Amino acid sequence: MKKNHILKNPYVQFILFGLVLATLPIMAQTFPFIKSGYIITIGGTLIYAIAALGLNLLLGYSGLISLGTAGFMGLAAYISAYLTVDLGWPFLASMAVAVIIPTIIGILVGLVSLKIEGMYLAIATLAVSEVIRKTFEEFDFFTNGFSGKAAKFPSFFNISLDRATTYYLIVIVMVLVMILMYNMVNGQLGRALNAMRGSEAASQAMGVNLLKYRLIAFAFATAFAALSGVLYVHFVRYSYPSIWSLKLSLDFLAMIVIGGLRSIYGTVLGAFIIFAVPDLFLKQIPYFNQLSYMFNGILIILVIMFYPNGIVYLRYDIKKWWKKIFDRKGKVNHDAG
Amino acid sequence: MMLDNEILKIDGLSIAFGGLKAVDNLSFSIKENEIFGLIGPNGAGKTTVFNCITQFYKPNAGSLLFRDRKGEVQELTKHKVHDIIKLGLVRTFQNVELIRELSLIDNVLVGGHIDFKSTVFEQALKLPRAVKEEKALRIEAEDILRRLGIYERKDMIAFGQPYGILKKVEFARTLMSHPKLIILDEPAAGLNDVETLQLAQMIRQIRDEFQCSILLVEHDMRLVMDVCDRICAINFGQFLALGSAKEIQRNPAVQQAYLGNSEDEQHEKDSTVH
Numbered sequence: 001m002k003k004n005h006i007l008k009n010p011y012v013q014f015i016l017f018g019l020v021l022a023t024l025p026i027m028a029q030t031f032p033f034i035k036s037g038y039i040i041t042i043g044g045t046l047i048y049a050i051a052a053l054g055l056n057l058l059l060g061y062s063g064l065i066s067l068g069t070a071g072f073m074g075l076a077a078y079i080s081a082y083l084t085v086d087l088g089w090p091f092l093a094s095m096a097v098a099v100i101i102p103t104i105i106g107i108l109v110g111l112v113s114l115k116i117e118g119m120y121l122a123i124a125t126l127a128v129s130e131v132i133r134k135t136f137e138e139f140d141f142f143t144n145g146f147s148g149k150a151a152k153f154p155s156f157f158n159i160s161l162d163r164a165t166t167y168y169l170i171v172i173v174m175v176l177v178m179i180l181m182y183n184m185v186n187g188q189l190g191r192a193l194n195a196m197r198g199s200e201a202a203s204q205a206m207g208v209n210l211l212k213y214r215l216i217a218f219a220f221a222t223a224f225a226a227l228s229g230v231l232y233v234h235f236v237r238y239s240y241p242s243i244w245s246l247k248l249s250l251d252f253l254a255m256i257v258i259g260g261l262r263s264i265y266g267t268v269l270g271a272f273i274i275f276a277v278p279d280l281f282l283k284q285i286p287y288f289n290q291l292s293y294m295f296n297g298i299l300i301i302l303v304i305m306f307y308p309n310g311i312v313y314l315r316y317d318i319k320k321w322w323k324k325i326f327d328r329k330g331k332v333n334h335d336a337g
Numbered sequence: 338m339m340l341d342n343e344i345l346k347i348d349g350l351s352i353a354f355g356g357l358k359a360v361d362n363l364s365f366s367i368k369e370n371e372i373f374g375l376i377g378p379n380g381a382g383k384t385t386v387f388n389c390i391t392q393f394y395k396p397n398a399g400s401l402l403f404r405d406r407k408g409e410v411q412e413l414t415k416h417k418v419h420d421i422i423k424l425g426l427v428r429t430f431q432n433v434e435l436i437r438e439l440s441l442i443d444n445v446l447v448g449g450h451i452d453f454k455s456t457v458f459e460q461a462l463k464l465p466r467a468v469k470e471e472k473a474l475r476i477e478a479e480d481i482l483r484r485l486g487i488y489e490r491k492d493m494i495a496f497g498q499p500y501g502i503l504k505k506v507e508f509a510r511t512l513m514s515h516p517k518l519i520i521l522d523e524p525a526a527g528l529n530d531v532e533t534l535q536l537a538q539m540i541r542q543i544r545d546e547f548q549c550s551i552l553l554v555e556h557d558m559r560l561v562m563d564v565c566d567r568i569c570a571i572n573f574g575q576f577l578a579l580g581s582a583k584e585i586q587r588n589p590a591v592q593q594a595y596l597g598n599s600e601d602e603q604h605e606k607d608s609t610v611h
Contacts, residue, residue, distance in 0.1 A: 180461045187460040187471060188446075188453040194436045195447050202434030205391060206510070207422040207451040216457055262438065 010182060017265075018175035021046065025164040040236070041279045043167045046174045047231045049271035052255045053181050053264065054224025059253070060261040061185060062217040063197030064113055065122045069252045071129025072102040072222045074136060074244030076229030078143050081151035081239060091154040091234070099226040105132075106222025110215040129249060136241035148240040151233045166235050173231060177224060178264050184220070185262070193217060251275070254296050258303045260310025269312055273299065339402050339410050344369045344518050344550045345390070345426075350399035352389055359385040360396070360574040367518065369404075372544055372551045374565035376558070376585075378594055382574035383554045387522060390552075391428050392418040406517055423451050425517035431526055433503045437496035441487065441506050444495055445478040448513030474513070481509045484546065485539070501532050508543060518550045519543070525557035533557060537564045562586065570594065 006012055021042070028036045051073050058064050076098040083094035109128055113121055136143045143149050153161045154169065161169060184190060192213050195203035200210060233239050255274045260266020278292045307313050339346050346366040352359050360382045367373040377383050388394045390401060392413060401413040405424040413421065421427075427448075435444045452474060455467035482488045485505045495503065504524065511519050521540070525533045537560055544551055555561045561568060562582040570577040570585055572594040578585055585591055 183463050184457070184461045187467065188450060188455075189457050189460055191436075191439070191443055191447045192450055194439055195450075198436040199430075199434040201393065202430055203447075204393075204419045205422065205428050205430075206447050207419050207514070209417075209419045 011179060014175050014178050014182070017178075018171050021171045021174075022168055025167060038280065039163060039167050041276055043170050043235055044232070045271050045276040046170050046268075047228045047235065048252070048255070048275055049268045050174055050177050050231070051225040051228035052252050052259075052267045052271055053177055054221040054228075055252050056256045056261065056263075056267050057181065057185070057193070057224075058217050058221040060256060060263075061190060061193040061197065062214065064214065064217060065118065065253075066109075066125040066218075066221060067122050067246065067249045067253070068106075068109065068125035068129035068132075069221075069225050070244045070246070070248035071132035072106060072225040073229035073232065073248075074239065074241075075102045075105075075132050076226035077151075077233035077239045077244075078136060078149060080230045081149045081233045082142055084234075085149075085151055091156045095227075095230045098230045099223055102226040102229075103219055103223045106218045106225075107215050109222075110218030111211075113214050113218065114211055126246065126249070129244075130246070133241060133244050136239075136244065143239075143241065146241060148238050149233075150238050152237065154234045163235075170231055170235060173227065174268075177227070178268075181264055185264075189213075189216065251296070254300055256310070258296075258299055258311055260312030263310055263312045266310045266312030270310070273311070339404065340366075342368050344371075344404050345552070346400075346402040347386075347390070348400045348402070350386065350389060350396055350401065352385060352394060352396045352398075358574050360389065362399070363571060363574065363576055364399075365569045365576070365579060367550055367552055369517075369550055370544060370548065371566050372540060372553060372564055374561040374568035375552060375554045375571070376556075376561055376568060377571040377577070381572045381594075383571065384522070385574070386571070387428070387520060387554050390520065391426070392416060392421050404517065406515065422514050422516075425515065426520070427511040427514050427516040427518075428520040429507050429511055429522055429524060431522045433500070433507050435495045435503055435506060435510075438494065440492050440494055441498070441502075442475070442478050442482065442491040444506050445482060445509045445513055446474060448510035449474040449478065451514060478509070478513060481512050482506075485509055500527055501535070504528070504536070505539070508539065512543065512547055516547075516549050518552060520552045520554065522554050523556055524553070525555060525560045533560055536560065540564050 007016075024034075024042055025036075025039055028034045028039060051069055055066060055069050058066055079101060080094045080098035083089040083097060084091060089097075105128070109125060112124055116124055137145060139145075153163070153166050155161060185193075192203065192208045195206060195208055196210060196213055204210060251274050255270035256267055257270075258273055259268070259270020274296060278295060282292060282295060303311055343366045348364050350360055350363045363382075363386065375383055375386060385394065389396045390413065395414060403411050403413050403424060403426055405411050411424055413424075413426070416424065436447070439447075453467075453470055455464070455470055458464075459467040479488065479491065482491050485508060487502055487505050487509075490498070490502065495506065498506075524536055524540075528536060540551055540553070541564065543549070553561060553565060562585075565582060567580065568582060568585045569579045570588070570591045577590050577594060578588040580588070
């Protein structure tokens with residue numbers, strides 16, 4: 001009974017989730033059907049999930065849209081690559097700078113969000129993102145232009161990580177971000193953001209300072225995106241301008257819409273559906289490579305039709321079906337007895 | 338400036354939208370522990386007065402004095418809209434602005450927003466102060482829900498709850514902020530006769546148990562006449578009459594505003610003008 005209680009603790013669940021993910025490199029060595037290339041795919045998916053969690057805080061909780069996620073993520077990736085490779089900075093210091101600079105820009109965008117909303121905010125954030133992306137192409141000395149910028153696996157405290165250990169680092173960071181997110185959305189901040197999305201007037205009447213909480217939402221969303229950008233560039237070890245395009249920002253949007261608005265596990269699930277599923281399974285099917293756009297489109301339509309709050313809410317229906325089957329079995333037994 | 342037993346004093350309040358004077362030189366004051374009604378026909382400017390008090394609109398002229406929780410007199414127009422609640426002045430909404438996706442108790446806790454002192458980082462890291470604050474406010478919210486008789490539903494999602502329950506949750510949310518004055522925006526809208534009677538009872542209960550004043554902006558005459566100690570009637574943004582329910586009912590200016598001039602009177606008036 002007590003064991004059951006511990007498993008229901010959300011923090012224990014987050015850590016267990018992380019431990020399950022962390023078994024992947026070992027599994028890849030043990031089972032031949034799990035290719036070691038899967039580590040890149042799953043690791044990349046988890047990195048994207050971190051940025052998507054930030055976007056969920058912004059869109060799901062605060063009701064503010066952003067199409068700038070890719071731009072901020074890319075900016076952080078390039079800054080970290082530049083600082084570690086060209087200037088020889090240590091990983092942790094360059095990570096700090098690479099997170100702080102995009103976050104400041106994100107806060108400036110948040111200032112604008114007080115004046116413009118909805119579609120116009122989407123356009124404004126898209127513009128910021130495209131301007132940032134353009135600098136990746138033009139500032140050769142910083143980004144190495146179209147040829148792409150290379151980076152190394154992270155190293156700190158005299159430990160140099162390799163692919164598998166960087167993967168562990170990603171899992172740890174993602175679990176930490178999930179826990180932070182859980183604490184934030186289930187406390188005063190989460191209620192204030194929810195209130196702001198529900199009704200600006202009502203939230204103001206309850207003492208919520210709109211400007212302050214919009215800036216907080218933008219700050220965390222860009223900080224998470226930047227963090228994921230840093231992890232990306234030190235895991236994949238290169239960055240091209242074309243990666244950080246509108247398509248990636250739209251993919252983030254698709255992730256949280258398909259996975260689940262205002263759901264932490266839903267966001268991670270969405271990341272798996274958008275990135276891991278096409279890479280691991282669908283690309284095995286001939287000609288599908290070009291059709292992955294279509295897959296996302298169809299999925300969004302289906303999800304919005306049947307699970308408007310995201311596919312993660314499927315679990316309630318599964319529980320219901322399970323109960324039905326279970327109850328029927330119980331009944332049969334009872335009749336027999 | 339303000340009498341000792343007054344909680345809100347409106348003096349010469351005026352606001353115009355373009356050329357339209359929505360509120361024109363309006364003055365009245367509300368006493369402590371009083372249930373005060375503000376009535377008027379459609380378009381009389383009731384909601385505008387309301388929005389001026391709560392600083393959603395900034396008035397063109399006039400003063401709005403309020404005695405805050407500490408007993409100090411504050412000029413409301415000098416405060417930002419989200420700071421008004423800190424003084425002890427809180428409002429409800431006509432169409433119950435709750436958060437559908439949150440549980441009832443979380444909705445009530447939104448009313449405790451201003452009482453959180455811990456920063457976002459303390460909350461994200463669940464540092465002791467944040468945990469302590471959250472716990473204390475949760476206990477307080479549960480207590481308020483218990484007193485309003487909806488404790489059993491505290492963990493249910495607001496979406497899909499009966500309208501009467503949602504109204505109570507909104508009251509509970511305002512009470513979380515320890516208000517000195519609660520402004521109710523047409524609370525009887527959408528309620529049936531029985532529910533309106535219960536509402537009247539609840540308004541009195543809140544006034545007595547939580548020791549606050551209530552300003553009722555309302556269309557439903559029965560509720561106003563039933564529950565209010567004093568009533569102010571306005572029309573076209575101007576003061577019409579002030580008094581007890583009976584005095585207001587008997588007042589010819591109020592009758593005229595609500596029922597219109599009879600034809601004879603109209604003729605009389607016209608002839609006196611000529």
